[in-house]
Amino acid sequence: MEQFLLENAERFKLLVSRFKPNAAPTKGGSEPGDSSPDILVSARVRPMLEDETDQGFPVGVYLRDGTNTLDFHELRRPVRGLPTISSFNYTVDRVFGPDATTADIYESLVKPLVPWAWGGGIGTMFAYGQTGSGKTFTVSGLEQLVAETLMDGSLDGERKIHICIIELAGQTAYDLLNSRKQISILEDSFGTTQMAGALEHQVTDKSSLLELIKAAASLRHTAPTLKNDTSSRSHAICRIRIENPLIPSAEDGLLYLIDLAGSEAARDKTDHDATRMKESREINTSLSVLKDCIRGRALADADVLGPSTNKRQGAYVPFRQSTLTKTLKHVFDPASNRSCRTVVVACVNPCAADVGASKNTLRYAEMLRVVVPKKKGVTYDLNVPATWNNEQLRSWIEKNSGNPPISASLLAPHETGPQLLRLPLSEFLTRCLKSDGVSPEQAQAFQAKFWKLHVDSSQQQRSNKKPDPASRTSTTASSNPSQTRLELLDCSADPDADSDAGVIPFKQRIRPGMVVSFDPPAEYAGFAVGGPRGKGLAVVLSPVWAVSRRVKDVRGALVNPVTEGNDDAHGAEGKGKREREDEAYLCALVMPGLLPGSYGVGLWRQVVVQVSRMEEEVLMEWDEATRYYYLTV
Numbered sequence: 360m361e362q363f364l365l366e367n368a369e370r371f372k373l374l375v376s377r378f379k380p381n382a383a384p385t386k387g388g389s390e391p392g393d394s395s396p397d398i399l400v401s402a403r404v405r406p407m408l409e410d411e412t413d414q415g416f417p418v419g420v421y422l423r424d425g426t427n428t429l430d431f432h433e434l435r436r437p438v439r440g441l442p443t444i445s446s447f448n449y450t451v452d453r454v455f456g457p458d459a460t461t462a463d464i465y466e467s468l469v470k471p472l473v474p475w476a477w478g479g480g481i482g483t484m485f486a487y488g489q490t491g492s493g494k495t496f497t498v499s500g501l502e503q504l505v506a507e508t509l510m511d512g513s514l515d516g517e518r519k520i521h522i523c524i525i526e527l528a529g530q531t532a533y534d535l536l537n538s539r540k541q542i543s544i545l546e547d548s549f550g551t552t553q554m555a556g557a558l559e560h561q562v563t564d565k566s567s568l569l570e571l572i573k574a575a576a577s578l579r580h581t582a583p584t585l586k587n588d589t590s591s592r593s594h595a596i597c598r599i600r601i602e603n604p605l606i607p608s609a610e611d612g613l614l615y616l617i618d619l620a621g622s623e624a625a626r627d628k629t630d631h632d633a634t635r636m637k638e639s640r641e642i643n644t645s646l647s648v649l650k651d652c653i654r655g656r657a658l659a660d661a662d663v664l665g666p667s668t669n670k671r672q673g674a675y676v677p678f679r680q681s682t683l684t685k686t687l688k689h690v691f692d693p694a695s696n697r698s699c700r701t702v703v704v705a706c707v708n709p710c711a712a713d714v715g716a717s718k719n720t721l722r723y724a725e726m727l728r729v730v731v732p733k734k735k736g737v738t739y740d741l742n743v744p745a746t747w748n749n750e751q752l753r754s755w756i757e758k759n760s761g762n763p764p765i766s767a768s769l770l771a772p773h774e775t776g777p778q779l780l781r782l783p784l785s786e787f788l789t790r791c792l793k794s795d796g797v798s799p800e801q802a803q804a805f806q807a808k809f810w811k812l813h814v815d816s817s818q819q820q821r822s823n824k825k826p827d828p829a830s831r832t833s834t835t836a837s838s839n840p841s842q843t844r845l846e847l848l849d850c851s852a853d854p855d856a857d858s859d860a861g862v863i864p865f866k867q868r869i870r871p872g873m874v875v876s877f878d879p880p881a882e883y884a885g886f887a888v889g890g891p892r893g894k895g896l897a898v899v900l901s902p903v904w905a906v907s908r909r910v911k912d913v914r915g916a917l918v919n920p921v922t923e924g925n926d927d928a929h930g931a932e933g934k935g936k937r938e939r940e941d942e943a944y945l946c947a948l949v950m951p952g953l954l955p956g957s958y959g960v961g962l963w964r965q966v967v968v969q970v971s972r973m974e975e976e977v978l979m980e981w982d983e984a985t986r987y988y989y990l991t992v
């Protein structure tokens with residue numbers, strides 16, 4: 360393909376020069392609604408490298424003027440006639456072309472994360488992209504600029520700054536500030552992820568911070584790839600912890616700068632040995648889990664702040680499924696109440712020979728953009744902080760902050776209710792303490808009062824929203840009854856169950872779609888029956904008597920054979936006979952998925968399960984992000 364492109368480079372350039380973009384982007388166009396306010400997805404297109412231009416490759420990626428859209432062009436070999444081009448476009452929140460400097464990116468995306476972390480929040484920057492697309496170039500530049508901002512004295516107040524830089528290669532972690540000593544990523548009894556064995560260095564000036572960053576970079580594991588002679592085959596995580604000595608009770612701010620391992624396109628992996636293939640697979644899996652976590656967290660945040668916009672209550676964030684996301688538990692765990700802001704820089708190689716891989720990078724970036732559907736006119740409610748504008752918030756602060764009063768203009772100069780809820784605790788308290796005579800205890804009590812009001816109002820909204828059993832089947836109870844019903848159908852629980860379903864033994868409620876655990880009979884030994892605790896897990900399809908004579912189970916044995924006394928099982932007479940027999944159901948096996956804790960349904964792996972072998976009903980829920988089922992309670 361590269362040869363074909365080189366032979367037709369002039370024609371490719373001509374076709375690209377004639378390209379007229381559609382008025383509307385074909386891919387990634389803005390949907391109705393707003394991008395999640397806490398995650399910004401951007402793309403940086405690096406310049407062509409000398410060897411790419413020297414070889415004669417044309418440019419295949421262009422920034423569309425005045426927009427955040429990138430156009431990608433690919434050369435096509437038609438069956439007959441001259442080569443043509445196919446064009447695609449993708450839109451993200453911000454785009455930086457080949458002329459943009461790392462300082463431009465810093466000003467626009469990363470600089471705001473520094474005061475955020477300084478105030479006790481968690482700011483995270485990921486650089487993602489194909490190998491050789493400019494991730495390390497971008498992150499190392501950004502690290503230097505962060506060091507400057509942290510140490511130039513422009514930020515308010517005293518802080519202690521600690522840095523730790525680690526590398527994750529597959530399941531193994533190394534301390535890059537301690538001669539690549541192997542460390543462990545563990546969760547302690549409080550559920551906090553610890554980088555056990557990693558050294559944290561306290562820094563007080565810019566030069567020592569830069570020294571450490573430089574030393575870590577020199578210890579990164581690299582290997583030649585087709586696209587980059589010194590490709591980083593690992594994720595590098597630079598964590599800067601910012602401690603506020605004045606408010607010891609508040610959690611420390613965290614700033615993560617993450618240079619992700621480069622993804623490789625399939626065609627770039629053809630020469631890999633088994634170890635390199637395994638390495639590539641691990642990298643791709645961890646990037647896929649990362650995507651699910653970033654999306655999941657954004658959806659969970661959209662749910663927490665303000666009336667729920669997400670069709671699922673509590674989005675699923677699979678942060679335990681890779682070492683990378685486990686290490687970043689603070690960032691992803693929806694159960695943590697830390698305020699997080701995330702920036703993703705998708706790095707793009709503009710060379711026309713790499714357009715396929717660059718398109719994948721943008722597809723990935725687009726999937727990270729969570730569009731929060733626009734809420735129809737939020738109505739002010741005195742008891743719901745998520746509905747307050749700045750004026751209403753200030754008025755509440757003035758009336759409720761106690762004596763001495765906390766200045767509303769110092770605490771919330773321009774924030775709305777939802778924005779103040781997102782403010783990191785340390786920043787909230789610091790702002791309160793700026794008012795004359797306010798003690799740390801008063802500030803803390805006031806913050807707790809504000810949050811309690813929010814939590815109470817959210818719980819109230821949820822209980823108002825929960826459909827009561829009687830209204831579940833009603834067609835008039837919901838303004839959009841079909842949607843409510845569809846939401847219920849994401850879980851295996853009976854959507855039509857009435858309130859006493861829980862007291863009727865499940866064996867009397869068996870229905871198609873019910874998931875049951877069962878004691879696998881000997882004839883199914885050796886077939887995948889991998890439920891929890893070695894039990895079988897299956898979805899009920901139909902009673903055996905109703906199944907056609909020709910249907911066979913997973914072993915190839917007839918499910919409903921003609922036997923003496925069972926020659927007319929499908930008629931009314933047969934139905935009568937059935938009731939006298941030990942009932943059995945044709946079921947589809949549920950098998951463990953590739954991700955820990957996930958399950959898939961083997962629709963065509965059917966087994967016959969006697970009711971007497973069924974042990975309990977199991978509830979399973981569908982997760983759109985990972986496209987697997989998970990057990991629920």
Ligand SMILES: Nc1ncnc2c1ncn2[C@@H]1O[C@H](COP(=O)(O)OP(=O)(O)OP(=O)(O)O)[C@@H](O)[C@H]1O
Nearest residue numbers: 405406490491492493494495496587590591620621
């Ligand atoms: N914006 C840029 N301006 C100039 N040169 C750049 C830019 N971005 C990247 N480069 C150059 O491109 C080459 C590859 O960049 P880099 O090593 O940062 O890629 P990478 O995405 O980190 O690759 P890998 O994943 O394989 O480690 C380097 O020689 C780098 O100097």
